[in-house]
Amino acid sequence: MKKSIVFSLILAFALILSACGQSAGSSQKTQTLTVGASAVPHAQILKQAVPLLKKKGINLKVKVFQDYVLPNQALASKQLDANYFQHVPFLDLYNKQHNTNLVNAGKIHIEPFxxxxxxxxxxxxxxxxxxxxxxxxxxxxxxxxxxxxxxxxxxxxxxxxxxxxxxxxxxxxxxxxxxxxxxxxxxxxxxxxxxxxxxxxxxxxxxxxxxxxxxxxxxxEGASSPYANIIAVRKGDQNKKAIKELVHVLQSKEIQSFINKEYKGAVLPVSE
The missing domain is CATH 3.40.190.10 (Periplasmic binding protein-like II)
Structure with a gap:
């Protein structure tokens, strides 16, 4: 009788531990990245990255902009985690004119002008x-x-x-x-x-x-252009794991293949 009670207690305790483990696992939230982008091709490219990033525990949300000013304003004011629409010369000029400190986290593609x-x-x-x-x-x-x-x-x-x-x-x-x-x-x-x-x-x-x-x-313009489009972030955020994963996925063979197939030379992938 005593052995049966002891066994039942051990079994119950094991079930409680298992339930706790499942609860802890289920409570882990997927990290969300909100990225501002121009509609074409940037938002289209980001859409292809959504399932790849989901496998890495990152929920990618894309906010589309139709101009070249608001995406940097939104990034500087922390409404976005990153943006994807501009090249380095544009970013440098924006920082100079608006006294901001946005930085290049990685080159993704070139749009031959x-x-x-x-x-x-x-x-x-x-x-x-x-x-x-x-x-x-x-x-x-x-x-x-x-x-x-x-x-x-x-x-x-x-x-x-x-x-x-x-x-x-x-x-x-x-x-x-x-x-x-x-x-x-x-x-x-x-x-x-x-x-x-x-x-x-x-x-x-x-x-x-x-x-x-x-x-x-x-x-x-040719592929040797210095005007590669980049992922821009606030200074310091380029070292965050989620941002590095974003850049890594956008530079992956899967995304490069999509760019080559979808845009047929109008957009050219860049890898670093």
Missing amino acids: GIYSKKYKKVTDIKDGATVQISNNKSEQGRILLLLQSKGLLKIKSGVDPISATLKDIDNFKHLKFLQPIDPALLPKAYENSAADLFAINTNFALQAKLQPKKDALIL
């Missing part, structure tokens, strides 16, 4: 005095000028860092007329309305407008 035209089918056809519509994103000016220089349409003055070059830093021997800069998101509409001869359009907005950069761009 394009010059588009409804008027010209070949660069050699571009006439003196052609009008050029650019965005009001100052960090892109050097990028645009480099593209135009690559086809002999202007020359950046000697001694000037091309990345930080402005319209004041060029030898404009073809007398190109640069129109009043406009918001980057408005460039595809201006292109459709043929408001200028040449249009410098960010690839994410070109894709949203159903343009195919490799097919439609008159001039297209």
Whole structure:
């Protein structure tokens, strides 16, 4: 009788320990990362990363932005854990202008920048005095000028860092007329309305407008561009495990394969 009671107590105690263990395991919460992103291609790429991160105990939430200012404001004010929409020159300029301390946590992809035209089918056809519509994103000016220089349409003055070059830093021997800069998101509409001869359009907005950069761009940036799009975080957060996992997944072969297949050269993966 006593042996039966002792055995029953041991069994009950073992069941209690097992239940406690299950309760503790079930109470462990999945860590949530909220990342701000442009709709195309950034949010689309992040969507592919959701199941991969879930396996690592990370719940990825994506908040889509339609401009280039609010994602950094939201990150700096801790409404986001990270954002994914910009390149380093843009981030550096934003930090300087807004006295913020956001940093690069890892390079993910390159969106080859394009010059588009409804008027010209070949660069050699571009006439003196052609009008050029650019965005009001100052960090892109050097990028645009480099593209135009690559086809002999202007020359950046000697001694000037091309990345930080402005319209004041060029030898404009073809007398190109640069129109009043406009918001980057408005460039595809201006292109459709043929408001200028040449249009410098960010690839994410070109894709949203159903343009195919490799097919439609008159001039297209190459894979060696220094303008890789990054995961940006607040300083110090780049060392957090969840952020490192996010970058690792976005640089994985699975995501690289998706980028290559989905965008067919309009977006190029980068690995570090």
